[in-house]
Amino acid sequence: MGGWFPENISSFGAAIDDVFFLIYYIVGFWFVLTTAVILYLGVRYRRRAGHPAAYVRGDRWRELSWILIPAAIILVLDLAIDAAGARVWESVKIHLPPGDVHLIVTGKQFEWLVTYPGADGTLETADDFVANNELHVPVGRDIRVTLRSQDVVHSFFLPNVRLKQDALPGRSIDVWFNVNKPGEYELACAELCGFGHYTMRAKLIAHSPDEYAQWVRDHEPHRTAEAPSA
Amino acid sequence: MSQVAVVTHHAHEETSFWRKYVFSVDHKVIGRQYLTLGLCMALLGGATVYVIRWQLAWPETPIPLTSWVPEPAMYDGQLDPSFYNQLVTMHGTIMVFFVAMPILLGGLGNFLLPLMIGADDMALPRLNMMSFWTFFTASAVLLSSFFVSGGPAAAGWTGYPPLSANPEYTGVHGGMNLWILALALEFASFLMGGVNFLTTAINMRAPGLSFFRLPLMVWMQLTAGVLFLLSVGPIIGGAVMLLLDRTIGSGFFLPERGGDPLLWQHLFWFFGHPEVYVVLLPGVGAVLEILPVFARKPIFGYRTIVYSTIIAGVLSFVVWAHHMFVAGIDPRLAMPFSITTILISVPFAIMTFAMIATLWGGSIEFRTPMLFTFGFLITFLIGGVTGIFNGSAAVDIFIHGTYFVVAHFHYTLFPTVFFAGFAGIYYWYPKMFGRMMNEALGKLHFWLTFVAFNLVFLPMFVLGIGGHMRRIYNPLQYDFLKPLAPVNQFITMAAVALLLSQIPFILNFIGSLWFGEKAADNPWRANTLEWSTSSPPPHGNFATVPTVYRGPYEYSRPGAAQDFLPQTQPLPTGAAAAGA
Numbered sequence: 001m002g003g004w005f006p007e008n009i010s011s012f013g014a015a016i017d018d019v020f021f022l023i024y025y026i027v028g029f030w031f032v033l034t035t036a037v038i039l040y041l042g043v044r045y046r047r048r049a050g051h052p053a054a055y056v057r058g059d060r061w062r063e064l065s066w067i068l069i070p071a072a073i074i075l076v077l078d079l080a081i082d083a084a085g086a087r088v089w090e091s092v093k094i095h096l097p098p099g100d101v102h103l104i105v106t107g108k109q110f111e112w113l114v115t116y117p118g119a120d121g122t123l124e125t126a127d128d129f130v131a132n133n134e135l136h137v138p139v140g141r142d143i144r145v146t147l148r149s150q151d152v153v154h155s156f157f158l159p160n161v162r163l164k165q166d167a168l169p170g171r172s173i174d175v176w177f178n179v180n181k182p183g184e185y186e187l188a189c190a191e192l193c194g195f196g197h198y199t200m201r202a203k204l205i206a207h208s209p210d211e212y213a214q215w216v217r218d219h220e221p222h223r224t225a226e227a228p229s230a
Numbered sequence: 231m232s233q234v235a236v237v238t239h240h241a242h243e244e245t246s247f248w249r250k251y252v253f254s255v256d257h258k259v260i261g262r263q264y265l266t267l268g269l270c271m272a273l274l275g276g277a278t279v280y281v282i283r284w285q286l287a288w289p290e291t292p293i294p295l296t297s298w299v300p301e302p303a304m305y306d307g308q309l310d311p312s313f314y315n316q317l318v319t320m321h322g323t324i325m326v327f328f329v330a331m332p333i334l335l336g337g338l339g340n341f342l343l344p345l346m347i348g349a350d351d352m353a354l355p356r357l358n359m360m361s362f363w364t365f366f367t368a369s370a371v372l373l374s375s376f377f378v379s380g381g382p383a384a385a386g387w388t389g390y391p392p393l394s395a396n397p398e399y400t401g402v403h404g405g406m407n408l409w410i411l412a413l414a415l416e417f418a419s420f421l422m423g424g425v426n427f428l429t430t431a432i433n434m435r436a437p438g439l440s441f442f443r444l445p446l447m448v449w450m451q452l453t454a455g456v457l458f459l460l461s462v463g464p465i466i467g468g469a470v471m472l473l474l475d476r477t478i479g480s481g482f483f484l485p486e487r488g489g490d491p492l493l494w495q496h497l498f499w500f501f502g503h504p505e506v507y508v509v510l511l512p513g514v515g516a517v518l519e520i521l522p523v524f525a526r527k528p529i530f531g532y533r534t535i536v537y538s539t540i541i542a543g544v545l546s547f548v549v550w551a552h553h554m555f556v557a558g559i560d561p562r563l564a565m566p567f568s569i570t571t572i573l574i575s576v577p578f579a580i581m582t583f584a585m586i587a588t589l590w591g592g593s594i595e596f597r598t599p600m601l602f603t604f605g606f607l608i609t610f611l612i613g614g615v616t617g618i619f620n621g622s623a624a625v626d627i628f629i630h631g632t633y634f635v636v637a638h639f640h641y642t643l644f645p646t647v648f649f650a651g652f653a654g655i656y657y658w659y660p661k662m663f664g665r666m667m668n669e670a671l672g673k674l675h676f677w678l679t680f681v682a683f684n685l686v687f688l689p690m691f692v693l694g695i696g697g698h699m700r701r702i703y704n705p706l707q708y709d710f711l712k713p714l715a716p717v718n719q720f721i722t723m724a725a726v727a728l729l730l731s732q733i734p735f736i737l738n739f740i741g742s743l744w745f746g747e748k749a750a751d752n753p754w755r756a757n758t759l760e761w762s763t764s765s766p767p768p769h770g771n772f773a774t775v776p777t778v779y780r781g782p783y784e785y786s787r788p789g790a791a792q793d794f795l796p797q798t799q800p801l802p803t804g805a806a807a808a809g810a
C-alpha cells in the first residue's frame with residue numbers, strides 16, 4: 001500500500017501520509033466489519049421454509065442502541081481524525097516559515113515560470129531571473145513560493161513533496177516546503193487549464209546548497225555589470 | 231359502467247395520441263418519459279467513457295470504431311486534446327444533471343409520489359408536464375452543442391472561470407454558452423418539479439396518511455426537493471453572471487475586470503454539495519422501500535432514519551468548501567469545513583446501520599431488486615468511507631484533483647444512480663408497465679455489473695494514491711505516472727466490460743414491455759399504496775380514495791393473517807388495539 005505513493009522527499013510529507021494511514025486503518029476496520037455483517041446476515045437469514053421473519057421495528061431505545069452506539073463510536077473516531085489532520089494542516093498551510101529561499105512561480109497556459117531572486121536574495125529587483133519549467137531548490141532549506149497565474153486557475157502540484165495549491169489570477173498565494181533528498185522530480189498542473197493542460201509539466205530539481213548557489217550564479221543576468229554595486 | 235367513470239373521474243374523456251403519450255399531464259406518463267430520456271442519456275454518457283478510457287490506457291494509439299468522427303474532434307481515430315476535455319466535461323454534465331436527476335427524481339419520484347400518498351395525480355399536473363418538456367429542451371440544447379463550431383463546453387463539469395469565462399482560453403465559443411443555457415433550463419425544470427413534489431406531498435395525502443406514516447421514499451423525495459429549492463438559487467445567479475462575462479464582457483469572475491474566480495467556486499459548490507444529496511436521497515429511498523419487502527420485516531428505526539436524513543440535509547449546506555481546501559480560500563477556513571464534512575458521516579452511518587439492522591432476523595429473498603440493494607449497500611459503503619480521506623484537509627492536500635477523488639465520487643454516485651436506480655426499476659417496473667422483468671437476465675445483469683464496476687473503480691484509488699491527476703489527456707507525459715500505465719489499461723478493459731454488462735438490462739427493459747409475464751397488482755406482496763391499485767394504474771390512479779390505517783412497513787406482524795399488512799387494509803376491531 002505504502003509503495004503506491006510517490007516517493008516522499010519533503011519534511012512534512014510523512015506527516016500527511018501518516019494521517020492517510022490513520023484514516024485507512026480506521027475506515028478499513030469499519031468497512032471489513034460492516035461488509036462481513038451484511039454478508040453474514042444475507043446468508044444467515046436467507047429465506048427458508050419454516051423460518052418466518054422476526055417483527056422488530058427498531059423504535060425502542062434498547063433496539064436503537066444497536067445502531068446508535070456504533071454511530072457514537074464513529075463520532076469519536078471522526079473527531080480524532082479531525083484533530084490529527086488539523087495539526088498537519090496547520091504546519092503545512094497556516095503557519096508558514098519565513099523561508100530561506102523565496103521564489104515566485106507563475107502559471108500560464110501551459111507553462112510554469114519560476115522567478116529567482118538572484119545574488120541579492122531579494123525578489124522583484126533588477127537581478128531577478130526567470131527559468132521556464134525548471135524549479136531549482138536547495139535541499140534542507142525552507143523554500144517559500146509565491147504562486148501567481150497570468151490567465152486561468154492552475155494548480156501547483158509536487159507529488160513527491162505532497163504539496164498542492166491552486167494558483168489564481170489576480171492573487172498571490174504563498175506556500176512552503178523543505179526537500180530532504182537531492183534529485184530530479186516533477187511539478188504538475190492539477191487543475192484543468194485548457195487543451196494543453198496535460199503538457200503543463202515542469203522539473204523540480206533539488207540540489208545540495210552549494211550546487212544550488214553555483215546554479216544561481218551561472219544563471220544570473222548581467223553579472224559583471226551588477227557586481228560592483230553589491 | 232364507463233359512463234359512471236366519466237362522471238367521477240374528471241380526466242377520462244377521449245384523449246388524442248399526443249395528449250395521452252406525448253404532451254400528457256398524467257404523472258405516470260411523465261415519470262416514464264423522464265426515466266426513458268434519462269436512460270437514453272445514460273447510454274450517451276456511457277459512450278463517452280469508451281473514448282475517454284481508451285485514450286487514458288493507450289494514449290498514442292488510434293481508438294477503434296471511431297474513424298467516423300470528423301475533424302477536428304478526431305484525426306482518423308486519434309483524439310484531439312480539446313475534444314478529450316470536451317468529452318470529460320460532457321460526461322460529468324450528462325451523468326449528474328441529465329441521468330441521475332431524471333432517473334431518480336423525474337422518473338421514480340414523479341411516478342411514485344402521487345401513488346404512494348394515495349393521490350390521483352400531482353398537485354400541479356400542467357406544471358409537471360412543463361417541467362418535463364423544459365428538461366427535454368435542456369437535453370436537446372446540451373446535445374446540440376456537439377454540432378456548433380468550436381464544439382461543446384471544455385471547462386470541466388464544474389466550469390471553473392476564468393477558463394470558462396473567456397472563450398479565448400478554451401477556443402470554445404457557442405458551445406459553452408449552450409452548456410450554460412442547458413443547465414439553466416435543467417435547473418428550471420427541476421425547480422418546477424421540486425415545487426410540485428412539495429405541494430403534492432403536503433396537501434394531497436390520503437386520509438389517515440400522516441407524515442410519520444409516509445413511505446420513506448416520499449420522505450427522501452421531499453427532503454431532496456427542499457435541498458434543491460434552497461441551494462439552486464446561487465448557482466442560477468452564478469450561471470447568469472458567467473454568461474454575462476462571456477457575452478457582454480462583464481467581469482464577475484475575471485480579476486482583470488475587478489472580479490474573482492473563487493466567487494464562482496463558492497456559488498457552484500454551495501449548490502453542488504447539497505446536489506449530491508438531492509441525487510443520493512431518492513436512491514436511498516428506493517433501497518429503503520425494497521429492503522423490508524424482501525426481508526419481510528419492518529424497516530429498522532423509521533423515525534431515526536427520518537431524523538438522520540434531515541440532519542444530513544442541514545449539514546449538507548455547511549460543507550461546500552471541502553471542495554476548495556487548496557483552491558486559495560483562507561486556510562483557517564479548512565478546519566471548520568473539515569469538521570462538518572467528517573461529521574456528516576454520522577447521520578449516514580446511522581442510516582446505513584438501520585438498513586443493515588433491517589436484515590437481522592429477516593426472511594431474505596434474493597430477487598433482482600434485493601441483489602441490487604445488497605450491491606448498493608456494499609459499494610456505497612466504500613464511497614462513504616473514502617469520503618473521510620477527502621474530507622480531511624491534510625490528506626486532501628495530496629489527493630485533491632487526483633483519481634482518488636474520481637474513484638470516491640463514482641463509488642457514491644454509481645451505487646446511488648445505478649445500483650439503487652436499477653433496484654428501483656426492477657422493483658417498480660411491474661407497476662409502471664404492467665409486466666414483470668425477466669429474473670434470469672436481471673440476475674445476470676447484477677453480477678456482471680457488480681463485478682465490472684468494482685474492477686473499474688477500486689484500481690482508481692491506486693491511481694489516486696500514485697498521484698495521477700484527473701482530466702489528463704496523456705498521462706505518459708509524466709515520468710512518475712508511467713509505472714501506472716498497466717493500471718490504466720486494466721481499468722479500461724474493465725470499463726468496456728461494465729458498458730457491455732448493460733446489454734442484458736437493455737434487452738430486459740425493452741423486451742419485457744412485450745414479452746414480460748403479466749404483473750399482478752401486488753406481485754411482491756408489499757404494503758405501500760402503489761400496490762393497492764392495478765398494474766399499471768389507470769388515469770386517476772385509484773378507483774376510490776384509499777384510507778390509510780398504519781405505517782408502510784408492517785411485515786410479519788404477530789397475529790396478522792399474512793406476512794404483510796397493506797396500509798389500506800382495516801384490521802378486525804379486536805386486533806386493531808395491538809396495532810401501532
